[in-house]
Amino acid sequence: MLVYEPQTSDLSDWAQPLIHFENVGLRYGMGPEILRDLTFDVPKGSFQFLTGPSGAGKTTLLRLLFMSLQPTRGLIRSFGRDITRIPRAELPMLRRRVGIVFQDFRLLEHLTTYENVALPLRVRGKEEQSYKQDVIELLKWVGLGERINVLPPVLSGGEKQRVAIARALIDRPEILLADEPTGNVDPPMARRLLSLFLELNRLGTAVIIATHDLALMDQVDARRMILTDGRLDIYE
Template identity: 90%
Template sequence: MTRDWAVPLIHFENVGLRYGMGPEILRDLTFDIPRRSFQFLTGPSGAGKTTLLRLLFLSLKPTRGLIRMFDRNISSIPREEFPMLRRRVGIVFQDFRLLDHLTTYENVALPLRVRGKEEASYRSDVLELLKWVGLGERLNVLPPVLSGGEKQRAAIARALIDRPEILLADEPTGNVDPPMARRLLNLFLELNRLGTAVVIATHDLSLMDQVEARRMILSQGRLDIYE
Protein backbone atom coordinates (compact mmCIF):
# COMPACT_ATOMS: atom_id res chain seq x y z
CA MET A 1 0.00 0.00 0.00
CA THR A 2 1.37 3.40 -0.95
CA ARG A 3 1.59 5.83 1.96
CA ASP A 4 0.03 9.26 1.37
CA TRP A 5 2.74 11.63 2.64
CA ALA A 6 0.31 14.56 2.43
CA VAL A 7 -1.86 13.08 5.20
CA PRO A 8 -0.66 14.23 8.65
CA LEU A 9 0.25 11.63 11.25
CA ILE A 10 -2.06 13.30 13.76
CA HIS A 11 -4.90 15.77 13.26
CA PHE A 12 -6.72 17.62 16.06
CA GLU A 13 -9.90 19.55 15.33
CA ASN A 14 -11.61 21.63 18.04
CA VAL A 15 -10.41 19.23 20.73
CA GLY A 16 -11.30 19.91 24.36
CA LEU A 17 -10.60 18.00 27.56
CA ARG A 18 -12.01 18.25 31.07
CA TYR A 19 -11.91 15.97 34.07
CA GLY A 20 -15.36 15.20 35.43
CA MET A 21 -17.49 18.31 35.78
CA GLY A 22 -14.50 20.63 36.16
CA PRO A 23 -13.44 23.36 33.73
CA GLU A 24 -11.78 22.47 30.45
CA ILE A 25 -8.05 21.97 30.84
CA LEU A 26 -7.51 22.03 27.07
CA ARG A 27 -9.89 23.72 24.70
CA ASP A 28 -10.40 24.30 21.00
CA LEU A 29 -7.13 22.68 19.94
CA THR A 30 -6.83 22.49 16.15
CA PHE A 31 -3.49 21.48 14.63
CA ASP A 32 -1.65 18.83 12.63
CA ILE A 33 1.53 16.88 13.29
CA PRO A 34 2.86 16.39 9.73
CA ARG A 35 4.97 13.42 8.78
CA ARG A 36 8.72 13.97 9.21
CA SER A 37 8.08 17.21 11.15
CA PHE A 38 10.00 18.54 14.17
CA GLN A 39 8.39 20.74 16.79
CA PHE A 40 8.77 21.97 20.34
CA LEU A 41 5.80 22.08 22.71
CA THR A 42 6.29 24.73 25.37
CA GLY A 43 4.41 26.93 27.79
CA PRO A 44 4.24 27.71 31.51
CA SER A 45 4.07 25.03 34.18
CA GLY A 46 0.54 23.69 34.57
CA ALA A 47 -0.46 24.71 31.05
CA GLY A 48 -1.29 21.11 30.11
CA LYS A 49 1.72 20.00 28.06
CA THR A 50 1.87 16.53 29.61
CA THR A 51 -1.90 16.18 29.23
CA LEU A 52 -1.62 17.04 25.54
CA LEU A 53 1.14 14.45 25.11
CA ARG A 54 -1.17 11.87 26.74
CA LEU A 55 -3.86 12.71 24.19
CA LEU A 56 -1.30 12.27 21.42
CA PHE A 57 -0.32 8.88 22.87
CA LEU A 58 -3.96 7.74 23.15
CA SER A 59 -3.74 7.29 26.91
CA LEU A 60 -6.50 9.92 27.25
CA LYS A 61 -9.60 10.49 25.15
CA PRO A 62 -10.87 14.00 24.48
CA THR A 63 -14.10 15.30 25.98
CA ARG A 64 -15.02 16.78 22.61
CA GLY A 65 -13.61 17.32 19.15
CA LEU A 66 -11.98 15.11 16.54
CA ILE A 67 -8.62 13.35 16.69
CA ARG A 68 -7.33 11.43 13.70
CA MET A 69 -4.20 9.32 14.08
CA PHE A 70 -2.56 7.60 11.11
CA ASP A 71 -5.62 8.72 9.11
CA ARG A 72 -8.07 6.97 11.44
CA ASN A 73 -10.69 8.60 13.65
CA ILE A 74 -9.79 7.42 17.14
CA SER A 75 -13.42 7.54 18.29
CA SER A 76 -14.18 4.67 15.89
CA ILE A 77 -11.14 2.53 16.76
CA PRO A 78 -11.83 -0.45 19.05
CA ARG A 79 -9.92 -0.25 22.34
CA GLU A 80 -8.18 -3.53 21.60
CA GLU A 81 -6.49 -1.91 18.58
CA PHE A 82 -4.95 0.93 20.60
CA PRO A 83 -1.83 -1.03 21.66
CA MET A 84 -1.01 -1.69 18.00
CA LEU A 85 -1.30 2.03 17.20
CA ARG A 86 0.83 2.95 20.20
CA ARG A 87 3.63 0.76 18.87
CA ARG A 88 4.01 3.32 16.10
CA VAL A 89 4.56 6.05 18.71
CA GLY A 90 7.64 6.37 20.92
CA ILE A 91 7.21 8.24 24.20
CA VAL A 92 9.59 9.45 26.90
CA PHE A 93 7.79 10.11 30.19
CA GLN A 94 9.10 12.45 32.90
CA ASP A 95 9.01 9.58 35.40
CA PHE A 96 11.01 7.31 33.03
CA ARG A 97 8.95 4.13 33.75
CA LEU A 98 11.92 1.78 33.64
CA LEU A 99 11.45 -1.71 35.07
CA ASP A 100 13.68 -2.04 38.13
CA HIS A 101 14.25 -5.80 37.72
CA LEU A 102 15.62 -5.40 34.18
CA THR A 103 19.09 -4.14 33.27
CA THR A 104 19.60 -0.99 31.21
CA TYR A 105 20.13 -3.16 28.13
CA GLU A 106 16.99 -5.21 28.83
CA ASN A 107 14.87 -2.11 29.41
CA VAL A 108 15.93 -0.59 26.10
CA ALA A 109 15.41 -3.88 24.23
CA LEU A 110 12.00 -4.51 25.82
CA PRO A 111 9.84 -3.05 22.99
CA LEU A 112 11.56 -5.38 20.53
CA ARG A 113 11.24 -8.40 22.82
CA VAL A 114 7.52 -7.68 23.24
CA ARG A 115 7.18 -7.77 19.47
CA GLY A 116 8.76 -11.24 19.44
CA LYS A 117 12.04 -10.30 17.77
CA GLU A 118 15.08 -12.52 18.29
CA GLU A 119 17.91 -10.92 20.26
CA ALA A 120 20.42 -11.64 17.51
CA SER A 121 18.47 -9.30 15.22
CA TYR A 122 18.64 -6.29 17.53
CA ARG A 123 21.53 -6.67 19.98
CA SER A 124 23.98 -4.58 17.95
CA ASP A 125 21.38 -1.81 17.51
CA VAL A 126 20.69 -1.68 21.26
CA LEU A 127 24.40 -1.56 22.08
CA GLU A 128 25.02 1.19 19.53
CA LEU A 129 22.15 3.30 20.83
CA LEU A 130 23.26 2.85 24.45
CA LYS A 131 26.74 3.99 23.46
CA TRP A 132 25.31 7.03 21.68
CA VAL A 133 23.37 8.16 24.78
CA GLY A 134 26.42 7.64 26.99
CA LEU A 135 25.35 4.39 28.64
CA GLY A 136 27.68 2.00 26.85
CA GLU A 137 29.37 1.14 30.15
CA ARG A 138 26.09 0.85 32.07
CA LEU A 139 24.21 -1.76 30.02
CA ASN A 140 24.22 -4.39 32.79
CA VAL A 141 23.21 -2.01 35.60
CA LEU A 142 19.73 -2.07 37.17
CA PRO A 143 17.72 1.21 37.22
CA PRO A 144 17.91 1.73 41.03
CA VAL A 145 21.68 2.12 40.63
CA LEU A 146 21.41 4.67 37.81
CA SER A 147 21.41 8.42 38.37
CA GLY A 148 18.42 10.51 37.31
CA GLY A 149 20.20 11.60 34.15
CA GLU A 150 21.15 8.02 33.29
CA LYS A 151 17.56 6.89 33.77
CA GLN A 152 16.46 9.71 31.47
CA ARG A 153 18.86 8.59 28.76
CA ALA A 154 17.82 4.94 29.12
CA ALA A 155 14.16 5.96 28.74
CA ILE A 156 15.03 7.95 25.61
CA ALA A 157 16.93 5.00 24.14
CA ARG A 158 13.97 2.70 24.81
CA ALA A 159 11.60 5.10 23.04
CA LEU A 160 13.90 5.31 20.02
CA ILE A 161 14.96 1.68 19.59
CA ASP A 162 11.99 0.67 17.43
CA ARG A 163 12.28 3.74 15.16
CA PRO A 164 8.74 5.04 15.77
CA GLU A 165 6.82 7.09 13.22
CA ILE A 166 6.39 9.78 15.84
CA LEU A 167 8.35 10.46 19.03
CA LEU A 168 6.80 12.30 21.99
CA ALA A 169 9.33 13.46 24.60
CA ASP A 170 8.30 15.11 27.89
CA GLU A 171 11.21 17.26 29.16
CA PRO A 172 13.78 14.80 27.74
CA THR A 173 16.78 16.93 28.73
CA GLY A 174 15.55 17.96 32.17
CA ASN A 175 18.03 15.79 34.11
CA VAL A 176 21.18 16.06 32.01
CA ASP A 177 23.97 18.63 31.67
CA PRO A 178 24.15 21.00 28.65
CA PRO A 179 26.66 18.90 26.63
CA MET A 180 24.49 15.78 26.99
CA ALA A 181 21.35 17.82 26.24
CA ARG A 182 22.94 18.89 22.95
CA ARG A 183 23.94 15.31 22.20
CA LEU A 184 20.39 14.09 22.82
CA LEU A 185 19.01 16.90 20.69
CA ASN A 186 21.29 15.77 17.86
CA LEU A 187 19.95 12.25 18.32
CA PHE A 188 16.38 13.53 17.97
CA LEU A 189 17.36 15.52 14.89
CA GLU A 190 19.01 12.49 13.30
CA LEU A 191 15.92 10.39 14.00
CA ASN A 192 13.85 13.14 12.38
CA ARG A 193 16.11 13.12 9.30
CA LEU A 194 15.46 9.38 9.05
CA GLY A 195 11.72 10.08 8.86
CA THR A 196 10.34 10.20 12.40
CA ALA A 197 8.15 13.13 13.43
CA VAL A 198 9.32 14.59 16.76
CA VAL A 199 7.43 16.51 19.45
CA ILE A 200 9.58 17.71 22.37
CA ALA A 201 7.84 19.26 25.38
CA THR A 202 10.33 21.51 27.16
CA HIS A 203 10.81 24.66 29.22
CA ASP A 204 14.41 24.96 28.01
CA LEU A 205 14.59 28.05 25.80
CA SER A 206 18.32 27.55 25.17
CA LEU A 207 17.55 24.10 23.77
CA MET A 208 14.85 25.44 21.46
CA ASP A 209 17.10 28.24 20.25
CA GLN A 210 19.55 25.69 18.86
CA VAL A 211 17.10 24.50 16.18
CA GLU A 212 14.87 26.25 13.67
CA ALA A 213 11.68 24.33 14.37
CA ARG A 214 7.99 24.92 14.81
CA ARG A 215 7.00 26.07 18.29
CA MET A 216 3.66 25.08 19.77
CA ILE A 217 2.96 27.30 22.77
CA LEU A 218 0.30 26.11 25.20
CA SER A 219 -1.11 28.68 27.60
CA GLN A 220 -4.36 28.71 29.58
CA GLY A 221 -5.55 25.62 27.72
CA ARG A 222 -5.12 27.08 24.24
CA LEU A 223 -2.44 26.47 21.63
CA ASP A 224 -0.61 28.97 19.45
CA ILE A 225 1.70 27.75 16.70
CA TYR A 226 4.67 29.61 15.29
CA GLU A 227 6.28 28.12 12.19
Protein backbone atom coordinates in the same frame (compact mmCIF):
# COMPACT_ATOMS: atom_id res chain seq x y z
CA MET B 1 23.69 3.90 11.78
CA LEU B 2 20.03 3.27 12.46
CA VAL B 3 17.83 3.37 9.39
CA TYR B 4 14.30 4.68 9.77
CA GLU B 5 11.73 2.28 8.41
CA PRO B 6 8.12 3.51 8.12
CA GLN B 7 5.53 1.23 9.69
CA THR B 8 3.24 1.46 6.66
CA SER B 9 3.69 0.20 3.12
CA ASP B 10 0.93 2.39 1.67
CA LEU B 11 2.85 5.18 -0.09
CA SER B 12 -0.31 7.29 -0.50
CA ASP B 13 -0.44 7.55 3.30
CA TRP B 14 2.62 9.82 3.20
CA ALA B 15 0.53 12.63 1.70
CA GLN B 16 -1.37 12.95 5.01
CA PRO B 17 -0.19 14.30 8.38
CA LEU B 18 0.64 11.72 11.01
CA ILE B 19 -1.80 13.28 13.47
CA HIS B 20 -4.60 15.79 12.95
CA PHE B 21 -6.43 17.65 15.74
CA GLU B 22 -9.61 19.57 14.92
CA ASN B 23 -11.43 21.66 17.57
CA VAL B 24 -10.32 19.26 20.30
CA GLY B 25 -11.41 19.85 23.86
CA LEU B 26 -10.82 17.82 27.01
CA ARG B 27 -12.25 17.95 30.51
CA TYR B 28 -12.18 15.55 33.44
CA GLY B 29 -15.66 14.68 34.65
CA MET B 30 -17.86 17.76 35.02
CA GLY B 31 -14.95 20.13 35.59
CA PRO B 32 -13.82 22.95 33.29
CA GLU B 33 -12.07 22.17 30.03
CA ILE B 34 -8.34 21.69 30.49
CA LEU B 35 -7.72 21.90 26.73
CA ARG B 36 -9.90 23.96 24.40
CA ASP B 37 -10.34 24.21 20.63
CA LEU B 38 -7.00 22.67 19.64
CA THR B 39 -6.55 22.49 15.86
CA PHE B 40 -3.17 21.51 14.39
CA ASP B 41 -1.32 18.85 12.39
CA VAL B 42 1.82 16.84 13.09
CA PRO B 43 3.46 16.50 9.65
CA LYS B 44 5.66 13.55 8.81
CA GLY B 45 9.32 14.18 9.59
CA SER B 46 8.57 17.41 11.47
CA PHE B 47 10.31 18.78 14.57
CA GLN B 48 8.53 20.94 17.12
CA PHE B 49 8.70 22.16 20.69
CA LEU B 50 5.66 22.19 22.98
CA THR B 51 5.99 24.79 25.71
CA GLY B 52 3.96 26.89 28.10
CA PRO B 53 3.63 27.57 31.84
CA SER B 54 3.30 24.80 34.41
CA GLY B 55 -0.25 23.49 34.58
CA ALA B 56 -1.09 24.60 31.05
CA GLY B 57 -1.81 21.02 29.97
CA LYS B 58 1.35 19.95 28.11
CA THR B 59 1.47 16.46 29.57
CA THR B 60 -2.26 16.04 28.96
CA LEU B 61 -1.75 17.02 25.32
CA LEU B 62 1.07 14.47 25.01
CA ARG B 63 -1.28 11.82 26.39
CA LEU B 64 -3.84 12.72 23.71
CA LEU B 65 -1.11 12.44 21.07
CA PHE B 66 -0.14 9.04 22.49
CA MET B 67 -3.79 7.95 22.42
CA SER B 68 -3.84 7.11 26.12
CA LEU B 69 -6.62 9.70 26.56
CA GLN B 70 -9.74 10.30 24.49
CA PRO B 71 -10.91 13.86 23.76
CA THR B 72 -14.16 15.13 25.28
CA ARG B 73 -15.03 16.73 21.96
CA GLY B 74 -13.54 17.35 18.54
CA LEU B 75 -11.63 15.09 16.15
CA ILE B 76 -8.26 13.41 16.54
CA ARG B 77 -7.11 11.45 13.50
CA SER B 78 -3.98 9.38 14.11
CA PHE B 79 -2.34 7.73 11.12
CA GLY B 80 -5.52 8.37 9.16
CA ARG B 81 -7.91 6.90 11.73
CA ASP B 82 -10.39 8.62 14.06
CA ILE B 83 -9.23 7.47 17.48
CA THR B 84 -12.72 7.78 18.99
CA ARG B 85 -13.96 5.12 16.55
CA ILE B 86 -11.10 2.64 16.87
CA PRO B 87 -11.90 -0.50 18.88
CA ARG B 88 -10.00 -0.43 22.16
CA ALA B 89 -8.23 -3.66 21.27
CA GLU B 90 -6.65 -2.01 18.21
CA LEU B 91 -5.19 1.02 20.01
CA PRO B 92 -2.01 -0.74 21.24
CA MET B 93 -1.06 -1.49 17.64
CA LEU B 94 -1.35 2.22 16.74
CA ARG B 95 0.59 3.25 19.85
CA ARG B 96 3.53 1.17 18.65
CA ARG B 97 3.97 3.78 15.95
CA VAL B 98 4.54 6.41 18.67
CA GLY B 99 7.50 6.41 21.05
CA ILE B 100 7.22 8.28 24.34
CA VAL B 101 9.83 9.38 26.87
CA PHE B 102 8.29 10.06 30.26
CA GLN B 103 9.61 12.78 32.56
CA ASP B 104 10.24 10.22 35.34
CA PHE B 105 11.94 7.69 32.99
CA ARG B 106 9.87 4.70 34.24
CA LEU B 107 12.78 2.27 34.08
CA LEU B 108 12.47 -1.08 35.85
CA GLU B 109 15.22 -1.07 38.45
CA HIS B 110 15.70 -4.85 38.51
CA LEU B 111 16.40 -4.91 34.76
CA THR B 112 19.70 -3.99 33.12
CA THR B 113 20.07 -1.18 30.59
CA TYR B 114 19.85 -3.75 27.80
CA GLU B 115 16.77 -5.43 29.31
CA ASN B 116 14.94 -2.12 29.83
CA VAL B 117 15.46 -1.14 26.20
CA ALA B 118 14.49 -4.60 24.92
CA LEU B 119 11.37 -4.78 27.10
CA PRO B 120 8.85 -3.48 24.49
CA LEU B 121 10.01 -6.16 22.06
CA ARG B 122 9.94 -8.89 24.71
CA VAL B 123 6.38 -7.90 25.65
CA ARG B 124 5.41 -8.32 22.01
CA GLY B 125 6.74 -11.86 22.13
CA LYS B 126 9.74 -11.36 19.84
CA GLU B 127 12.64 -13.78 20.07
CA GLU B 128 15.83 -12.23 21.46
CA GLN B 129 17.90 -13.34 18.49
CA SER B 130 15.71 -11.13 16.26
CA TYR B 131 16.46 -7.92 18.18
CA LYS B 132 19.61 -8.38 20.30
CA GLN B 133 21.97 -6.71 17.83
CA ASP B 134 19.52 -3.84 17.22
CA VAL B 135 19.37 -3.11 20.97
CA ILE B 136 23.16 -3.18 21.28
CA GLU B 137 23.64 -0.87 18.29
CA LEU B 138 21.00 1.55 19.55
CA LEU B 139 22.66 1.74 22.98
CA LYS B 140 25.98 2.48 21.30
CA TRP B 141 24.25 5.18 19.26
CA VAL B 142 23.01 6.95 22.42
CA GLY B 143 26.45 6.63 24.03
CA LEU B 144 25.67 3.75 26.40
CA GLY B 145 27.63 0.97 24.73
CA GLU B 146 29.69 0.46 27.89
CA ARG B 147 26.65 0.48 30.21
CA ILE B 148 24.65 -2.35 28.67
CA ASN B 149 24.69 -4.60 31.74
CA VAL B 150 24.30 -1.88 34.38
CA LEU B 151 21.19 -1.56 36.57
CA PRO B 152 19.34 1.80 36.72
CA PRO B 153 20.33 2.68 40.33
CA VAL B 154 23.96 2.85 39.16
CA LEU B 155 23.19 5.18 36.23
CA SER B 156 23.34 8.97 36.31
CA GLY B 157 20.27 11.05 35.50
CA GLY B 158 21.52 11.72 31.98
CA GLU B 159 22.24 8.04 31.41
CA LYS B 160 18.76 7.07 32.62
CA GLN B 161 17.29 9.62 30.24
CA ARG B 162 19.18 8.08 27.32
CA VAL B 163 18.01 4.59 28.30
CA ALA B 164 14.43 5.90 28.27
CA ILE B 165 15.03 7.46 24.85
CA ALA B 166 16.52 4.24 23.49
CA ARG B 167 13.54 2.26 24.80
CA ALA B 168 11.18 4.68 23.05
CA LEU B 169 13.12 4.29 19.79
CA ILE B 170 13.68 0.52 19.69
CA ASP B 171 10.41 -0.13 17.85
CA ARG B 172 11.32 2.54 15.24
CA PRO B 173 8.38 4.91 15.86
CA GLU B 174 7.11 7.40 13.34
CA ILE B 175 6.63 9.96 16.12
CA LEU B 176 8.67 10.53 19.29
CA LEU B 177 7.06 12.40 22.21
CA ALA B 178 9.46 13.59 24.93
CA ASP B 179 8.17 15.12 28.17
CA GLU B 180 10.78 17.50 29.66
CA PRO B 181 13.66 15.30 28.44
CA THR B 182 16.33 17.73 29.67
CA GLY B 183 14.74 18.59 33.01
CA ASN B 184 17.08 16.38 35.05
CA VAL B 185 20.40 16.94 33.29
CA ASP B 186 23.06 19.65 33.11
CA PRO B 187 23.40 21.99 30.08
CA PRO B 188 26.10 19.93 28.29
CA MET B 189 23.97 16.79 28.55
CA ALA B 190 20.90 18.76 27.43
CA ARG B 191 22.77 19.79 24.27
CA ARG B 192 23.83 16.19 23.71
CA LEU B 193 20.26 14.96 24.04
CA LEU B 194 19.04 17.67 21.68
CA SER B 195 21.62 16.53 19.11
CA LEU B 196 20.27 13.01 19.51
CA PHE B 197 16.71 14.16 18.83
CA LEU B 198 17.84 16.15 15.79
CA GLU B 199 19.69 13.14 14.39
CA LEU B 200 16.61 11.00 14.94
CA ASN B 201 14.55 13.60 13.11
CA ARG B 202 16.99 13.57 10.20
CA LEU B 203 16.40 9.82 9.98
CA GLY B 204 12.69 10.46 9.43
CA THR B 205 10.94 10.46 12.80
CA ALA B 206 8.65 13.36 13.75
CA VAL B 207 9.72 14.77 17.13
CA ILE B 208 7.69 16.70 19.71
CA ILE B 209 9.61 17.91 22.77
CA ALA B 210 7.65 19.33 25.70
CA THR B 211 9.97 21.68 27.60
CA HIS B 212 10.28 24.84 29.70
CA ASP B 213 13.91 25.25 28.60
CA LEU B 214 14.02 28.42 26.49
CA ALA B 215 17.78 28.12 26.01
CA LEU B 216 17.29 24.67 24.54
CA MET B 217 14.60 25.89 22.14
CA ASP B 218 16.74 28.81 21.03
CA GLN B 219 19.32 26.36 19.66
CA VAL B 220 16.97 25.09 16.94
CA ASP B 221 14.95 26.93 14.31
CA ALA B 222 11.86 24.78 14.83
CA ARG B 223 8.11 25.15 15.15
CA ARG B 224 6.93 26.21 18.60
CA MET B 225 3.55 25.23 19.99
CA ILE B 226 2.75 27.38 23.02
CA LEU B 227 0.01 26.14 25.32
CA THR B 228 -1.53 28.77 27.61
CA ASP B 229 -4.72 28.35 29.63
CA GLY B 230 -5.65 25.31 27.58
CA ARG B 231 -5.31 27.04 24.19
CA LEU B 232 -2.58 26.53 21.63
CA ASP B 233 -0.70 29.13 19.59
CA ILE B 234 1.67 27.88 16.87
CA TYR B 235 4.70 29.78 15.57
CA GLU B 236 6.42 28.30 12.52
